[in-house]
Amino acid sequence: MALVINEVTKRYQDFTAVDHLSFTIEKGEIFGLIGQNGAGKTTTFRMILDLQETTEGTITWDGTNINNINRDLLGYLPEERGIFPAMKVEDQLYFFGELRGKSRKELKKEVDYWIDRFELEDKRKAKAETLSKGNQQKVQLIASFIHQPAFLILDEPFSGLDPVNKDLLKGAILELKDKGTTILFSSHQMENVEELCDHLCLLKRGVSLYAGSLLDLKKQYGKTKLTIRTELSKETLESMEGVKYVHVGKDQYILTLADEKYAQAIFDSIFDGKYIEKFSLDYLSLDEIFKDKVGGKNV
Numbered sequence: 001m002a003l004v005i006n007e008v009t010k011r012y013q014d015f016t017a018v019d020h021l022s023f024t025i026e027k028g029e030i031f032g033l034i035g036q037n038g039a040g041k042t043t044t045f046r047m048i049l050d051l052q053e054t055t056e057g058t059i060t061w062d063g064t065n066i067n068n069i070n071r072d073l074l075g076y077l078p079e080e081r082g083i084f085p086a087m088k089v090e091d092q093l094y095f096f097g098e099l100r101g102k103s104r105k106e107l108k109k110e111v112d113y114w115i116d117r118f119e120l121e122d123k124r125k126a127k128a129e130t131l132s133k134g135n136q137q138k139v140q141l142i143a144s145f146i147h148q149p150a151f152l153i154l155d156e157p158f159s160g161l162d163p164v165n166k167d168l169l170k171g172a173i174l175e176l177k178d179k180g181t182t183i184l185f186s187s188h189q190m191e192n193v194e195e196l197c198d199h200l201c202l203l204k205r206g207v208s209l210y211a212g213s214l215l216d217l218k219k220q221y222g223k224t225k226l227t228i229r230t231e232l233s234k235e236t237l238e239s240m241e242g243v244k245y246v247h248v249g250k251d252q253y254i255l256t257l258a259d260e261k262y263a264q265a266i267f268d269s270i271f272d273g274k275y276i277e278k279f280s281l282d283y284l285s286l287d288e289i290f291k292d293k294v295g296g297k298n299v
């Protein structure tokens, strides 16, 4: 076990930003923290990093209280973006690496590798302020792990990146995991969490609605998403037993079933020996589960 958050609460006067939060991140895994604006993600990160005190509860890394561990084990990309505007890209990376106790010699290979990996070679000698916002973000991101931390926290790392750079980042996160880094990140974009994480925590107003494996969460809902291409009307589909909602897609219907057991009867009644163009039963996407869990009038 690497990081254990046990019954952690953060109060600001009489407002509770994080409420008895518990989850565990195993060594070498990628863990996603998701929740709407104000759910308490950044507050949680700041408590893990000991930038903010917990009101109650404990946080340990490898069994040691987080405020007693060597800070150089940690890496952090904060939500606020910012690097030294007048400093050259490569100098910036050396600066942050040296700040975390690495020598220039140790850093050289890493700096060269990540500059190339994030396609910043032609910007190496450029002042940070002359870079586009996305490129500045990539520099800040590299700076967060240039010292090869054991545990890396990335607050909304995907926001503001174009699709090509998002893919670069996904690749980099997986590569860091392969090298043994434990990674915790937040994202509003569920597909990123779905692609990268085996485990996650879903926060709503500081309260954990779920913490555990993504597959187990999906299994709680079962295979209740039915995609059909048919000539039948929406009303006919809605009237079938076990159908909760019918969403009309571009050239297909997406049905939400009360239980996957209803799928067979729907199949039999719709197609009845006819040609089947599309009939697929799937788990809900994380995005759909998220909306179901946090949705409703209290959002």
Ligand SMILES: Nc1ncnc2c1ncn2[C@@H]1O[C@H](COP(=O)(O)OP(=O)(O)OP(=O)(O)O)[C@@H](O)[C@H]1O
Binding pocket: 012, 015, 017, 035, 036, 037, 038, 039, 040, 041, 042, 043, 044, 079
């Ligand atoms: N210093 C503070 N004093 C009072 N309330 C605070 C303070 N810092 C954060 N909060 C409140 O705590 C709650 C959680 O904030 P936090 O920044 O952790 O949310 P978040 O999940 O990171 O949101 P976002 O996705 O918008 O970044 C918010 O309601 C916020 O207003």
